[in-house]
Amino acid sequence: MSMQFDGWPHVIRVQQFSREWLETQFLPLTNEMQAIVDNRGCQILSGRKMICLFYQPSTRTRMSFEFAMRYLGGDVAFTTENAREFSSAKKGETFGDTLMVINRYRPDVIVIRYDQEFDPKFVTETSQAPVINAGDRGMGQHPTQALLDLRTISKRRGKIDGLKIAMVGDLDQGRTVRSLSYMLGKFCDVTIYFVSPSNAKMGQDVKDYLKKHDIFFEELVDLREVASVVDVVYQTRVQIECGTVIDKSQGYFTIDKTVLDLMREDAIIMHPLPRVDEISVEVDGDPRAVYLTDQIDSGLYARMALLKMILA
Amino acid sequence: MSMQFDGWPHVIRVQQFSREWLETQFLPLTNEMQAIVDNRGCQILSGRKMICLFYQPSTRTRMSFEFAMRYLGGDVAFTTENAREFSSAKKGETFGDTLMVINRYRPDVIVIRYDQEFDPKFVTETSQAPVINAGDRGMGQHPTQALLDLRTISKRRGKIDGLKIAMVGDLDQGRTVRSLSYMLGKFCDVTIYFVSPSNAKMGQDVKDYLKKHDIFFEELVDLREVASVVDVVYQTRVQIECGTVIDKSQGYFTIDKTVLDLMREDAIIMHPLPRVDEISVEVDGDPRAVYLTDQIDSGLYARMALLKMILA
Amino acid sequence: MSMQFDGWPHVIRVQQFSREWLETQFLPLTNEMQAIVDNRGCQILSGRKMICLFYQPSTRTRMSFEFAMRYLGGDVAFTTENAREFSSAKKGETFGDTLMVINRYRPDVIVIRYDQEFDPKFVTETSQAPVINAGDRGMGQHPTQALLDLRTISKRRGKIDGLKIAMVGDLDQGRTVRSLSYMLGKFCDVTIYFVSPSNAKMGQDVKDYLKKHDIFFEELVDLREVASVVDVVYQTRVQIECGTVIDKSQGYFTIDKTVLDLMREDAIIMHPLPRVDEISVEVDGDPRAVYLTDQIDSGLYARMALLKMILA
Numbered sequence: 001m002s003m004q005f006d007g008w009p010h011v012i013r014v015q016q017f018s019r020e021w022l023e024t025q026f027l028p029l030t031n032e033m034q035a036i037v038d039n040r041g042c043q044i045l046s047g048r049k050m051i052c053l054f055y056q057p058s059t060r061t062r063m064s065f066e067f068a069m070r071y072l073g074g075d076v077a078f079t080t081e082n083a084r085e086f087s088s089a090k091k092g093e094t095f096g097d098t099l100m101v102i103n104r105y106r107p108d109v110i111v112i113r114y115d116q117e118f119d120p121k122f123v124t125e126t127s128q129a130p131v132i133n134a135g136d137r138g139m140g141q142h143p144t145q146a147l148l149d150l151r152t153i154s155k156r157r158g159k160i161d162g163l164k165i166a167m168v169g170d171l172d173q174g175r176t177v178r179s180l181s182y183m184l185g186k187f188c189d190v191t192i193y194f195v196s197p198s199n200a201k202m203g204q205d206v207k208d209y210l211k212k213h214d215i216f217f218e219e220l221v222d223l224r225e226v227a228s229v230v231d232v233v234y235q236t237r238v239q240i241e242c243g244t245v246i247d248k249s250q251g252y253f254t255i256d257k258t259v260l261d262l263m264r265e266d267a268i269i270m271h272p273l274p275r276v277d278e279i280s281v282e283v284d285g286d287p288r289a290v291y292l293t294d295q296i297d298s299g300l301y302a303r304m305a306l307l308k309m310i311l312a
Numbered sequence: 313m314s315m316q317f318d319g320w321p322h323v324i325r326v327q328q329f330s331r332e333w334l335e336t337q338f339l340p341l342t343n344e345m346q347a348i349v350d351n352r353g354c355q356i357l358s359g360r361k362m363i364c365l366f367y368q369p370s371t372r373t374r375m376s377f378e379f380a381m382r383y384l385g386g387d388v389a390f391t392t393e394n395a396r397e398f399s400s401a402k403k404g405e406t407f408g409d410t411l412m413v414i415n416r417y418r419p420d421v422i423v424i425r426y427d428q429e430f431d432p433k434f435v436t437e438t439s440q441a442p443v444i445n446a447g448d449r450g451m452g453q454h455p456t457q458a459l460l461d462l463r464t465i466s467k468r469r470g471k472i473d474g475l476k477i478a479m480v481g482d483l484d485q486g487r488t489v490r491s492l493s494y495m496l497g498k499f500c501d502v503t504i505y506f507v508s509p510s511n512a513k514m515g516q517d518v519k520d521y522l523k524k525h526d527i528f529f530e531e532l533v534d535l536r537e538v539a540s541v542v543d544v545v546y547q548t549r550v551q552i553e554c555g556t557v558i559d560k561s562q563g564y565f566t567i568d569k570t571v572l573d574l575m576r577e578d579a580i581i582m583h584p585l586p587r588v589d590e591i592s593v594e595v596d597g598d599p600r601a602v603y604l605t606d607q608i609d610s611g612l613y614a615r616m617a618l619l620k621m622i623l624a
Numbered sequence: 625m626s627m628q629f630d631g632w633p634h635v636i637r638v639q640q641f642s643r644e645w646l647e648t649q650f651l652p653l654t655n656e657m658q659a660i661v662d663n664r665g666c667q668i669l670s671g672r673k674m675i676c677l678f679y680q681p682s683t684r685t686r687m688s689f690e691f692a693m694r695y696l697g698g699d700v701a702f703t704t705e706n707a708r709e710f711s712s713a714k715k716g717e718t719f720g721d722t723l724m725v726i727n728r729y730r731p732d733v734i735v736i737r738y739d740q741e742f743d744p745k746f747v748t749e750t751s752q753a754p755v756i757n758a759g760d761r762g763m764g765q766h767p768t769q770a771l772l773d774l775r776t777i778s779k780r781r782g783k784i785d786g787l788k789i790a791m792v793g794d795l796d797q798g799r800t801v802r803s804l805s806y807m808l809g810k811f812c813d814v815t816i817y818f819v820s821p822s823n824a825k826m827g828q829d830v831k832d833y834l835k836k837h838d839i840f841f842e843e844l845v846d847l848r849e850v851a852s853v854v855d856v857v858y859q860t861r862v863q864i865e866c867g868t869v870i871d872k873s874q875g876y877f878t879i880d881k882t883v884l885d886l887m888r889e890d891a892i893i894m895h896p897l898p899r900v901d902e903i904s905v906e907v908d909g910d911p912r913a914v915y916l917t918d919q920i921d922s923g924l925y926a927r928m929a930l931l932k933m934i935l936a
Contacts, residue, residue: 037418040359047664049694051687060413063363063390067417070361070389077694078687080705081392091861093898097916101684101897104920105691106661237403273413274405292409296416349730352671372725375675375702379729382673382701393704585725586717604721608728 005120009310011132012120014146014182022150022186026305030151033304034297037071045074048311051102052079054113054134060273061134061144064296065111068303074311077107084115099126108311114140130310135175139205144306145272146179148299149234152290155298156268157231160184166193166226169236169253169278171202176272177236181206185213192217193226197250200238221251227262235271235278235291256280263288270295317432321622323444324432326458326494334462334498338617342463345616346609349383357386360623363414364391366425366446372585373446373456376608377423380615386623389419396427411438420623426452442622447487451517456618457584458491460611461546464602467610468580469543472496478505478538481548481565481590483514488584489548493518497525504529505538509562512550533563539574547583547590547603568592575600582607629744633934635756636744638770638806646774646810650929654775657928658921661695669698672935675726676703678737678758684897685758685768688920689735692927698935701731708739723750732935738764754934759799763829768930769896770803772923773858776914779922780892781855784808790817790850793860793877793902795826800896801860805830809837816841817850821874824862845875851886859895859902859915880904887912894919 003009003026005016017026036042050069052062059081066076083098095116102110103126110131112118117138123131135142150160157163165184167177171194181202184190192210194202194217201219210217220226227233235255248254255269260283263269271279271291283289315321315338317328329338348354362381364374371393378388395410407428414422415438422443424430429450435443447454462472469475477496479489483506493514496502504522506514506529513531522529532538539545547567560566567581572595575581583591583603595601627633627650629640641650660666674693676686683705690700707722719740726734727750734755736742741762747755759766774784781787789808791801795818805826808814816834818826818841825843834841844850851857859879872878879893884907887893895903895915907913 049691059392059395063414063417066390067361070387075694078690080683083683091898092900097897097899100916101920102687104917105687105924273409274403275409276404292412293416296413300417371704371707375726375729378702379673382699585721587721588716604724605728608725612729 003309006124008124009130010120010123010127011130011143011306012118012123013133013141014143014179017147017183017186019186025309026147026302027151027154029305029308030298030301033301033308036304037300041071041073043073044312045069045072045307048074048108049077049106050074050109050111050307051077051105051107052111053083053098053102054081055084055115056113056135057081058113058135061113064299065132065134065303068300068307071300072304072307074108074307077105096122096126099123103128109307132306137175139203140175141179141182142175143179144299144303145176146183147306148295148302149176149180149270150183151298151302152270152295153232153268156290156294157266160187160190162189163231164191164193164226164229165232165234166195166223166230167202167234167236168195168223168255170200170238171196171236172200174236177234178203178206180234182209185209185215190215193230194219195221195223195226195251195253197221197247197253199247223252223255223259224262227259228264231264231267233259233263233267233269235269235275237272237274237276237278254278254280255283257282260286260288315621318436320436321442322432322435322439323442323455323618324430324435325445325453326455326491329459329495329498331498337621338459338614339463339466341617341620342610342613345613345620348616349612353383353385355385356624357381357384357619360386360420361389361418362386362421362423362619363389363417363419364423365395365410365414366393367396367427368425368447369393370425370447373425376611377444377446377615380612380619383612384616384619386420386619389417408434408438411435415440421619444618449487451515452487453491453494454487455491456611456615457488458495459618460607460614461488461492461582461584462495463610463614464582464606465544465580468602468606469578472499472502474501475543476503476505476538476541477544477546478507478535478542479514479546479548480507480535480567482512482550483508483548484512486548489546490515490518492546494521497521497527502527505542506531507533507535507538507563507565509533509559509565511559535564535567535571536574539571540576543576543579545571545575545579545581547581547587549584549586549588549590566590566592567595569594572598572600627933630748632748633754634744634747634751635754635767635930636742636747637757637765638767638803641771641807641810643810649933650771650926651775651778653929653932654922654925657925657932660928661924665695665697667697668936669693669696669931672698672732673701673730674698674733674735674931675701675729675731676735677707677722677726678705679708679739680737680759681705682737682759685737688923689756689758689927692924692931695924696928696931698732698931701729720746720750723747727752733931756930761799763827764799765803765806766799767803768923768927769800770807771930772919772926773800773804773894773896774807775922775926776894776919777856777892780914780918781890784811784814786813787855788815788817788850788853789856789858790819790847790854791826791858791860792819792847792879794824794862795820795860796824798860801858802827802830804858806833809833809839814839817854818843819845819847819850819875819877821845821871821877823871847876847879847883848886851883852888855888855891857883857887857891857893859893859899861896861898861900861902878902878904879907881906884910884912
């Protein structure tokens with residue numbers, strides 16, 4: 001029972017977490033972390049050093065990791081948000097050289113947002129320091145997002161087994177919905193509705209994985225069809241920087257008052273943020289909306305829990 | 313008697329400071345802060361967390377705030393100088409979402425340089441953590457600059473009442489002279505000379521405010537006309553990035569040896585920096601020049617004083 | 625016997641270090657620093673404040689300095705990697721104004737990567753805080769790189785006197801080989817082979833210096849000619865950002881299996897990094913390759929040693 005990746009405590013893919021580890025170790029520890037934040041932090045990681053190396057900017061994710069480290073008393077020894085533009089990478093250095101050099105400074109953990117797909121075998125062979133994937137590209141994932149999403153759902157709904165979840169929007173490019181799908185594959189009787197236009201459908205690799213794990217899923221184009229039955233609506237942002245365009249005439253992909261009125265009282269509305277206009281601001285004040293509240297909090301607690309497990 | 317903004321300890325506009333607060337609380341506290349820096353810092357803000365969110369780069373202002381926090385023993389928990397380009401803002405996120413998310417990490421204070429105009433009501437409604445305006449745009453201000461300018465003048469001239477001040481250059485775009493004008497409106501018998509070409513005159517809102525507060529002002533185009541009578545010459549940089557062009561043939565807007573020779577021995581020369589060529593380098597060594605010395609120091613002490621009042 | 629520059633403890637040029645200081649103070653202190661890192665750091669610079677001001681990005685050098693400061697318990701009080709683009713410099717501020725302003729915050733040391741050539745006299749006159757040159761342009765140098773290179777060679781070869789060193793590649797633009805040449809000029813019986821195409825030959829100033837200090841050097845175009853006799857091959861990256869193009873048909877400038885097979889068993893292969901393709905990856909695993917290991921470590925220890933000498 002562990003979260004180890006190929007013998008090393010790297011955090012690279014959602015697949016590496018066992019259901020037992022998630023339920024008996026990770027989720028309880030997030031509650032301990034919440035208590036630490038309520039007490040304004042602790043010093044259990046005093047003297048431990050984190051490097052944040054972001055090849056793509058992500059103020060939000062970086063801030064969450066850095067606050068997580070600080071609430072545990074650790075140091076953010078080095079951080080850069082534009083590693084691709086500003087670093088040796090621009091001069092042609094390979095990722096392997098960068099990772100080897102960084103390891104010589106003996107950091108305790110390296111958090112990497114990568115603009116390509118991680119090769120887990122390569123990371124394991126190259127980095128002595130534990131690496132946490134803060135989002136990678138290609139067929140990539142965002143495992144700490146999946147952990148925070150799991151924690152958010154678990155806290156609000158009490159369980160994962162048997163839940164019905166609609167994932168909406170740009171499912172093709174969204175690493176968060178990809179990661180969450182892999183996460184849900186570890187549970188039982190889960191039903192997933194993929195609501196997206198035809199040019200942004202969920203990838204075949206995820207669908208194959210779900211089939212293999214007996215997770216029922218259905219693809220549709222109108223959120224209103226399932227809004228009244230789901231426990232969770234997980235909305236995503238259109239990745240315009242990836243060239244995706246959502247053709248709204250193809251279906252109904254926005255969470256607005258119409259969808260809100262259809263939804264059950266005990267359902268929740270999630271979004272990995274940043275949000276543009278795929279959730280109307282009129283939804284923000286609804287008690288079912290957790291994207292500006294519980295999800296952010298769970299992100300902090302989830303990353304603190306990982307750091308404590310890896311470093312303490 | 314307070315500096316509170318609408319019930320919250322935000323620092324948004326110069327108008328929110330009362331003369332009594334400035335004289336009995338703020339200015340004395342800046343002297344205490346100077347003593348702390350002389351003693352190489354203290355720990356009264358130990359464990360307190362600052363976020364610096366700059367939508368426009370300003371190495372100088374950010375450095376002043378960060379050193380202020382560190383001299384008090386606090387943590388700069390997160391800092392970014394290009395929030396507009398590098399953050400979720402580029403992906404279309406609203407300022408409100410950003411502010412709400414940041415608040416979930418429970419920072420003790422958020423310092424924001426904003427590339428639009430702050431809506432104080434919106435900030436008050438959205439942010440539980442105190443926000444300090446490190447400069448906003450539009451009809452915006454730079455309240456901590458006004459505080460440091462006030463402290464600089466007060467230390468060197470002993471009082472504000474009755475002083476004569478020339479503000480020179482790009483008065484239209486300069487938030488520092490706008491903020492200082494609002495500040496001077498709280499005092500008595502102050503005379504302001506606005507020295508600028510016709511395309512860069514002080515805004516009507518400031519002039520209306522000064523009239524309302526019985527501050528005499530005059531607009532002219534030749535600094536030499538008033539150089540011999542003023543206690544303070546406050547020079548400003550041409551905001552070329554805002555498209556302003558100063559037509560030097562329209563008047564006399566540069567501080568050089570000619571102006572220096574006209575000025576009184578007890579007058580002072582101020583500039584918010586960065587300086588380009590609107591003050592000749594031959595002026596730098598003159599004891600009346602305070603822009604590379606007293607003003608920087610006062611900026612550190614003023615920001616320390618604010619942080620102590622808000623956080624300690 | 626000192627490393628002082630013109631009465632101030634600035635670190636600007638390799639020429640300022642005496643052989644005696646290097647051998648009796650600097651090198652022994654780097655070993656002490658290694659022991660501190662092995663013990664996970666110390667607190668001897670607790671409360672001391674470093675500013676990192678990089679006018680050109682260099683993630684690697686900045687990380688080395690920042691970790692050096694942290695392993696000694698000091699604070700990186702302010703850091704920016706794009707001072708030219710993001711700071712007041714873009715608005716036309718002079719370097720002198722910037723340096724004067726920064727000094728007002730009373731940092732204990734200022735680390736500067738500069739995109740022009742340092743004027744040591746100007747730095748000495750302007751900055752009360754010690755300045756460490758983290759690389760400057762023009763006829764500039766990279767003195768801490770030369771110190772780490774010296775330490776690397778000294779540890780692996782036991783001495784400098786009598787060594788034969790090939791410097792390969794873009795010798796014209798490379799400040800590391802320039803700085804190392806000045807460093808070697810302090811020792812006896814050293815032989816340098818400059819291996820470069822005709823458009824990237826070592827500058828005349830360095831060659832004049834070497835002649836003056838009786839260092840034998842030879843210029844050639846085929847690394848294979850000297851590979852079997854040298855103690856050190858120091859490879860450099862082509863500075864494509866400076867417009868340099870290496871015409872490989874002119875000679876043999878790459879370190880690959882062919883060169884490796886020619887080299888002595890006790891020789892070492894160095895590179896200041898980042899490496900592109902001028903050293904084949906097949907060389908990386910060879911015990912003679914020190915560019916991804918010993919050189920990085922020595923960089924950390926060398927910078928720690930400097931910081932301790934300047935600040936403790």
